[in-house]
Every structure is written in structure tokens, then in C-alpha cells.
Amino acid sequence: QKEVEQDPGPLSVPEGAIVSLNCTYSNSAFQYFMWYRQYSRKGPELLMYTYSSGNKEDGRFTAQVDKSSKYISLFIRDSQPSDSATYLCALDNTDKLIFGTGTRLQVFP
């Protein structure tokens, strides 16, 4: 079983839609959960991080962690074409990150 599972997509939505991106993980010891965004031909960049369970909001983005279900989510409200990218979840495993495979998102006008 992989430590982190993420649907690769692609996910195609119209501008203005609410997007939900998700990952599941197997190791209950993970405490820090991150979302990275990667534009085409660029390196990933940190979008949000969350410690333990709960929600964290930053503008149009909300990160949610449910440790009891080992499930993490990223919600994007009022999605824009500029949000088109690959989104990778990452879990902190004592100084190393374990990445999901990434979900490719396309927001069309």
C-alpha cells in the first residue's frame, strides 16, 4: 500500500466552480500536511500547510485534515483559469516529505 494516494485526474471544471482535491494516507503518525501547486514547466511551490486535524483558510483556498479518516482535502472556491496546475499533497515524515502523485486541474473560462 502506498503511503499517500492521490487521484491523478485530470480534473476539468468551469471558471467559478468549487474544486475539491483529496488525498488519503496510511500512516497515522503524520502531523503536518501540505499542499503544493506546480505550474507546467515549473517546480512545486508551497500553497498551504496544516498541523494535525482541522481546517485552515487562505483566501479562496481551504485545507482540511481529518486524521481519524486519514484524509486530507484542498478546496478552491471561485476557481480561476490561473488555478490550472497540478496540485500535490505532501505529508511530513520526520524531516522528509512524502508526496502524492498530484492531481492535474484545468479551469476553463
Add this chain to the structure above:
Amino acid sequence: DADVTQTPRNRITKTGKRIMLECSQTKGHDRMYWYRQDPGLGLRLIYYSFDVKDINKGEISDGYSVSRQAQAKFSLSLESAIPNQTALYFCATSGLDRGSQETQYFGPGTRLLVL
């Protein structure tokens, strides 16, 4: 200027050749990493270094070696390249730049094709 730079950005080489990918950072971080990214497999850790004298194998180190020449420089070598090393390679650094959470900063990537 970019905080993390990688050279070359693109490279085509032949099976059996030795090649080196270089990474430099200006963030002053001690920790540096090399990853490869493949479609459907995501980012996988090859090697990482927590300071100049510390080198650690990652998930997929076979066929690779690294050198940490200075705090700011971390190079990855393929001693004898093979076609299944064709991938996108990323260098990253990490430090406590966003509150108390260690944040990784990635370079722009090197696209490697082994024929």
C-alpha cells in the same frame, strides 16, 4: 534572481554516459534535496543532505550519487545513465521560513532524456 537554480535545464544524453546536474541556492538553508518526477509516480526522493557533512539516501538512490560542495551547492550525478533515468529532476532546499513549519523550496527542474 531565483532562490534555487538548476543547471542544465534540459539535457539529452546517451546510455552509459556520466552526467552531472547542479543545484545552487541563495536562501541560506542547510537542508537540500534531490527528487525525480515521473508521470503517475509523483515526486520521489533520491538523496538529501542536512548539512555539508551529512548525506543520506532517499527512496530511489540506486544509480545516483551526490556531492555537497558547500552549503549552497548540491550536485547529482548519474555515473552511467540508463533510459529509465529519463525524468524531470528537481532540487529543493528547506528551512523554517513560514512560522514553525519547515518549508521546501524547489528549483525549476532539469528535464533529462537518456537515449
